Amino acid sequence: MSAKTAISPTRAADFPEWYQQVVRAADLAENSETRGCMVIKPWGYGIWELIQRQLDARFKATGHRNAYFPLLIPLSFLEKEAEHAEGFATECAVVTHHRLEMVRDGQTGKPKMVPTGELAEPYVIRPTSEMIIGAAFARWIESYRDLPLLINQWANVMRWEMRPRLFLRTSEFLWQEGHTAHETRDEALAEARMIHRLYADFLRDHLAIPVIPGEKTEAERFPGAEITLTIEAMVQDRKAIQAGTSHYLGQNFAKAQDITFAGRDGTIEFAHTTSWGVSTRLIGTLIMAHGDDDGLVLPPPVAPWQIIILPITPKPDTRDAVLDSCRALAETLRRESFRGEPLRVHVDERELGGGDKKWDWIRKGAPIRIEIGPRDIGSRKICLQRRDQPPDAKEFAVKDEFIRRAADILDEIHGTLLARATAFRDANIRWCDSPDAFHAHWDTQPDAAGAEGPGWLLTPWAGSRDQEEELSRRHRISIRCLPVEPPACPAAATGEIPCFLTGTPTTRRAIWGRSY
């Protein structure tokens, strides 16, 4: 087996660069001419379409309906909720004109387009849609009978980020944003928590990513929210990625926008609202969670093609027979199903060297590769290769046997990825109950470019916001969440014990880490 890897540098040598190389090698996306914005290529967009379809089914199953709201939000809308406005103020793209005029350059005579027709009121390109959707909710909701109102939108949003990274933080990104209104605090909280669990389950079952569900501290909350629930994923450089959030907004937005209803006793009340979202950042998380030094590794549920059939055609005279056999196998496999959907199978008939094709699909992360050559037709055998195994690992299987097992193998691959990611995460969360150990943990870690970052700490925590922010600044970390349930962690104490910093007895736990 060759020691050569398909991706250079390796994860260990330079993780950020490795990430970019995987995005390129797997043909997922590229930077565009527009600053901070990406072109999502078919293989990457195919992953997004699958995420979208499968999540959408879960939203529908829990009573939500899709709608669509404007891209442009009147500036005055954003001003209505002070905390919200302040939170997004520094990253808004603003539309100030509504036409262009052709003018000729005085010296060169070259035509130039200049903006003209200044708008009386500028528009903000939505960084999120609470305000424009809230305005609609205010019109739609009159009585308690109109509640709950459960709406979701699939859309693009724009946040003028200072430091973009493909998929992880781009200026424009694709996401879904759920917005709901409820009669009572309890109902709204139940909604926010239900979606929170739905996200955690989705990442586990569809992306093979184990997450830690928890609550954000005040310092990390969504601007304007009362409670922000988050799912936090650990990726292979041990950094945390906030993979999805679900907010209980209290009556803050209802009061700012007059979302009121006539209650059961006839009095006018403010609705309790929620909002929640996941974005194309999930794809970045996926790459960093499962990718290896040969490229992307896709969990089968979101692989645009789950099985790649590679015809081996060494001789022109057997070529047609091999291709026919491959196409027939693909057709048969497509009648099999994986989790209720037909298997997604592709025959790669490109006129390329066999090795080129094989490595192309390794880099793209296709879960299963099947090779069929002239000799296999007679013997009814296939050569099976799995992306959760080394590139040269192969198994010769009887074709009919494989057809029956295909979906199970995909499940197995999913299980392998989830188990690996879970083991990695659990091995990199440590219990910490003293300030000295806490500081030492962050201070002694190498600050290299490679995947050698410090793991997470789990601590008892009863500190103040100021104390949290001081520790965060000092070590360039943050409280990722106050976990709903503390993760498996050797030596972790349970029950009411002293806060590691203040000594105040507490049952609360915090997870600390560096994040993207």
Add this chain to the structure above:
RNA sequence: CGGGGCGUAGCUCAGCCUGGUAGAGCGCCUGCUUUGGGAGCAGGAAGUCGUCGGUUCGAAUCCGGCCGCCCCGACCA
């Protein structure tokens, strides 16, 4: 937005210090040879040297502005 690095062929980069209007490898195209594997040989196509301006007889090369990318930080549901 601060600090650092960079922008030359599709990709990775050399050339820049010591100005004289472009090179390599990979990839691509063609042909031959190979063929259970990221092949070999030969030939070929491909670049307004990020952009605008300045210095100069002459700028990829020197100087300045701007744009973009990468890393670190600040910021960031």
